[in-house]
Amino acid sequence: MKKRVFILGLLAALFCLGGCEKEAEYTASAGASSPVVKEVTMAVVGDIMVHDYQYNEAYDAATDTYNFMHNFQDVKRFFEGYDFVIGNLELTFGGTDRPYSSYPCFNTPDSFLDAVKDAGFNLLTTANNHSMDTGAQGVLRTLSLLDEYGIDHVGTYASQEERDQIYTKEVNGITFAFVSATYGTNGIPVPEDYLVNRLEDPQFLADISRAQEMADIVVVMPHMGNEYETYPRDVFVEWADKMFEAGADIVLASHPHVLQPMEYRQVDHGDGVHDGFIIYSLGNFISSQTTPPRNASIVLHITVEQTADYTPNVKEVSFVPIWTQFRNAANEDHFMVRSVYEMITLPESERYDVVRPKDYQRLLEIHEETACFLLDRDIPLEEIQEEYVFPKP
Known part of the structure; x- marks a missing residue:
């Protein structure tokens, strides 16, 4: 698709096919001259987890219900x-047929999704080492509940047919x-291969290559790291x-539960050299892992642009340091x-x-562990x- 769009872009430039009437913004970067005709923004966070401390705090004995709505109101x-x-x-979300639980096997109250939905999440990766924590039925029930809430998902699937479909979406x-996959499932057997995407399955890199033919921008979300x-x-x-060689433009990794560095990558998948991006670990978004540095993280913002020559590009990356x-x-x-x-302010x-x-003192440390760490300078x-x-370098 990228090659086809690139050629169409050249034709459009020559013949002004539908482009003469378009309103166009211009890039603010020095020396840029190509009008930006399309732009998409992403807000990305790391691990969303609910340990027993969290669901115990959310429990209302008077109504026998769980309310997590306060979790994300500030961010x-x-x-x-x-x-x-x-x-x-x-x-x-394994349901009430079994007790709610956290590590090593997470079974979370359904009402946690009320807070996730209210916060604005519209796409979640479900491929990680805890995907099978409540068995195959837990995988299926989690997907069904996400569908009920209108939240898209990648990485685990209810059938081979669903697994074989690359998730694509046109925006602006x-x-x-x-594409999403995990290194493993904590030793819990996966009875059907389609249930959980795995990094070592040859199909994973093949999926990235297939995605590259179908889309302008390929985002890969691997669950990997120590x-x-x-x-x-x-x-x-x-x-x-x-992953980049197979066709990835952006890689958003998770699993270490702490932040790891990020960097721009120069990539070319037949549509011209352009800026890609990777963060090796997004850390925890919310959890009960409150010991340093596991309670320090970021909200990552990524802006993707497509200019008049139809070359997709990571235009800008920024981040907001956060604390649980x-x-x-x-x-x-x-x-x-x-x-x-x-x-802090x-x-x-x-x-x-x-x-x-003592938490204020911890916040001063988190400033070092997020902003100073990711930018590699004292602030x-x-x-x-x-x-x-x-x-950008």
Whole structure:
């Protein structure tokens, strides 16, 4: 598709096929001259998990229900207006036939999806090492519930027919394809191959190549890496290289539960050299893993553009440092994802009405573990920002 669109773009430039009337913005980068005719934005987060601390806090004994709606109220503004809001759903909805549980096998109350939907998520990867935590029926029930909530999903499937279909979506005139797979399922057998995509299955790279023929931009979401390590090992860099070679434009990885570096990649899939992007681990979005650095993460923003010559490109990447608050100022369990900037810049007169003193000190560390780490430079607190642009080399 990319080659066909590229040729059509050249024809359109020659004959002005439908392009003369288009309104066009112009890139703000220095020296840019091609009008931007299409643009798509993505907001991406890492692991979405619910441990027992979280569902115990959400439980209302009076009604025998669970309410998670407060979890994302402070950060859902970072999702508003984005074309894709993406996360890694690292849990299952196995239902009430079995007890709710967390590690090592996650079975989460269905009402957690109320908070996920309210936050604005519209696409989740479901391929991870916890996909099979409640068995094959848990995989199927999770997918059915996501469908009921109108949330798209990739990585686990209810049938071979569904697994063989590459998920594509056209947004603002740009066609995206999403492919997802996991390194494994914690040793839990997968009775049908189609249930869970796996990285070592030759079909995974073949799917990326198929997706490249079907879409302008291919986004791959692998579940890989070593837990709690802040830099990817060579084997995972090599895996990423294979994904780009197969046709990936953007790679959004997860599993380590901590942030790992990100970088731009120069890619060419027959449509001209353009900027791709990878982040080796997005860390935790929400969980009960509150020990450093597992409670530090980001909301990643990616802007993809397609110019008049029809070459797709990662135009800009930026990120918002976030923190999962475990306890409120009264030292009560209260899980909320917070903006690091907002918490650090609270007036001193209000600060300890919101966070505990030791959590404020932790926030100062998270500033180092997110902004300074990802940008690879010191950022004095006087220069702290809510969102940082990741510069191109």
